[in-house]
Amino acid sequence: MTEEKEKLSKEQLETFAGWLKEKGIGHRCPVCNSNDWTLGDRLIRSEFFTPNVTTLGGPSMPMAFMLCNNCMYVRQFAAIPIGLVKAEKQEEDPGGE
Numbered sequence: 001m002t003e004e005k006e007k008l009s010k011e012q013l014e015t016f017a018g019w020l021k022e023k024g025i026g027h028r029c030p031v032c033n034s035n036d037w038t039l040g041d042r043l044i045r046s047e048f049f050t051p052n053v054t055t056l057g058g059p060s061m062p063m064a065f066m067l068c069n070n071c072m073y074v075r076q077f078a079a080i081p082i083g084l085v086k087a088e089k090q091e092e093d094p095g096g097e
Contacts, residue, residue, distance in 0.1 A: 007041050008064075012084050016064050019082045027066075034070035043079050 008016070016039055020027075027035050045060040062079040080087050 008043065008084065013039055013041070015083055016077075019077075020066075029068040029071060029073050031073040032068065032071040034068055036069040037066045037075075038069055040065040040067060043084065044076070046076065 027037055029035070029037075043062045044065055046063050047055065047058060047060045062085050063076040064079045064082060064084055065077070066075045067073075068075075079085050
C-alpha cells in the first residue's frame with residue numbers, strides 16, 4: 001500500500017505531460033536521438049550538494065523524470081514549479097534571527 005501512495009496519480013502524470021507540451025520541450029534524447037520516452041511514475045530526490053560533506057536525509061529537491069526507452073538516459077525536472085507537489089514552508093527561527 002505504501003508503494004501505491006508513493007506513485008504519481010493519473011492527474012499528476014497528466015500535469016507533467018501537459019507542462020512538457022506547454023513548454024515546448026523536445027523529446028529527442030540527447031544521447032541516442034531516440035524519441036521513445038516513459039514518464040516516471042514517482043518522484044525522485046536530488047539532494048543539495050555541500051563540498052566535503054556527506055548528508056543523509058538532508059535538504060533536497062523533488063524531481064519528476066523521463067526515461068529514454070532506448071539508452072536509459074534520465075531527464076529530470078523540478079517538481080515544485082511544475083505543480084506536482086507543494087513547496088514546504090520554511091520554519092521561522094524562534095529566536096528572531
